[in-house]
Amino acid sequence: MKSLTTSAHLEPDTRFRVTPFADRATPFVSLRIGGDFVELALIACLGTSQALRDLAAAATEAADALDAMTVDTAEVPGRV
Numbered sequence: 001m002k003s004l005t006t007s008a009h010l011e012p013d014t015r016f017r018v019t020p021f022a023d024r025a026t027p028f029v030s031l032r033i034g035g036d037f038v039e040l041a042l043i044a045c046l047g048t049s050q051a052l053r054d055l056a057a058a059a060t061e062a063a064d065a066l067d068a069m070t071v072d073t074a075e076v077p078g079r080v
Helices: 051-075
Strands: 015-021 028-034 040-043
Touching: 040 051
Parallel strands: none
Antiparallel strands: 015 028, 028 040
C-alpha cells in the first residue's frame, strides 16, 4: 500500500460502492466508502484481491470488537 494516513468516523449511514473497471488496459476495482463530507476511494489492481480479503477480515474483527463492547457496557451494574 502506498503511504497516506487519514481518519474519518464511520456512521450508521456510511455508503459503500464497488465499481469494476475491467475494460481497461490495466483493470482495477474501486471501493468507495463515503458519507456526506468525506469519501475514501481504494483502488485495487489485479493481484491485490487477498489484500481486500484481509481488509474485509479486519473490518469483521473490528465489528466483532464493537459488538463485544456493547455487550460489556450493557452488563455493567448501574448503567442503563
